[in-house]
Amino acid sequence: MMVLAALGYRVGLPGYIKPPVVSLQFRLLRDGEVTETVKFLRLYRGFETLGQLALVFWAESGAGDFTQTCALDLATLLAQGEWLAMGIDDALPRRIRTVYLSLSESGLYTFNITMGEGGGQQGDPGQVSGLVRVERLPANREIVLVERPADGEWRLAGYGPTPGGSGDIDVRVVGGDVYAIGVDDYGVAFVPDLRVQVGQRIRPTHYAGWVYEITEAGQLPAAEPVWWAAQGENPSQPLGSARAIARRYFQPIAHGPVPVEVI
Known part of the structure; x- marks a missing residue:
């Protein structure tokens, strides 16, 4: 109660401008499916701060997959960049998944809690050498690599940056043709x-x-x-x-x- 009162008083101060905020909500799935079990998504600032929980979202038992909505200062969100996200479903057999997420605006985001069975890492490991030039100068860009196998069903092969204009990008391939897409920062x-x-x-x-x-x-x-x-x-x-x-x-x-x- 004291914190809420202090915040309310601060907003009322002359000249104070409330910072822009975003609203985040998650759709939590288990192995790609909607289930009625309790699920949690915990956000941390990094691996070294696992003891300091930053945000937590949850889907209640029987409610399905949608979590509550949380408001967060937009400047904080952008300054953080990537968040370490840990999705947890304690229903047997238990599921947990930890990845880094980039969040930059309000929205409903889908997070799939899965152990990766069924071929999340399909294909043979390989590398693609990325080289990017913009107006003849080296440039750091995100490179996305997609593959068209013999069955014609496009798949993501890998992605990665080109710091200083070049870099080796790890991929997983199944023998098809691989195409590279260079993506600029849209802001x-x-x-x-x-x-x-x-x-x-x-x-x-x-x-x-x-x-x-x-x-x-x-x-x-x-x-x-x-x-x-x-x-x-x-x-x-x-x-x-x-x-x-x-x-x-x-x-x-x-x-x-x-x-x-x-x-």
């Missing part, structure tokens, strides 16, 4: 008064080919600004109390088939 849609950190990208509500990379941390303005295009040496410009530069967003580009070194 986060503009939110008034959002606190932003260096390196984050902001996307205008009405996208026109440009996203805006934060060069000095601060707070976005209360109203969406008049966005600008990169010109000349592309100097940074004020974006609320932060500063940013315009970056062209490059739509995904695919190449293939690409050679795969089977290990």
Whole structure:
């Protein structure tokens, strides 16, 4: 009660601006199916902080699969980046699954609690050498690799970054043709008064080919600004109390088939 009272008092202070928040809800499945058992999804900031629970979602017994909705400060969500998520279903035989999740906006997310039986890691292990150039310069991009086997049913083979413009990406293949898709950072849609950190990208509500990379941390303005295009040496410009530069967003580009070194 004391915490709630303190929070209520703070919101009422003159000049105080309530930070933007997001609403998160999860749909918890067991082995890809809806079940009526109690399920938990626990979020941690990292492996080294497993003793410090950050958020917990649960689906009650008999309620099916949907959890409660939690509100979280958007700036905290973006600054964290990846969360260590642990899904738990204690119904026999027990199920547990731990992965890293990237969450950047409000929404209903599906989390499948499974032990991976049935071929979650199908295929032979291999590697693909990724090399990315943007306007002739090395660039860090997420590379997604998909495979088209003989049966024609597309499957995900692997994915990974290209730090410094290159990198070896681990894949699992079943003898089909593999295609690589390079994905640029589309940024986060503009939110008034959002606190932003260096390196984050902001996307205008009405996208026109440009996203805006934060060069000095601060707070976005209360109203969406008049966005600008990169010109000349592309100097940074004020974006609320932060500063940013315009970056062209490059739509995904695919190449293939690409050679795969089977290990």
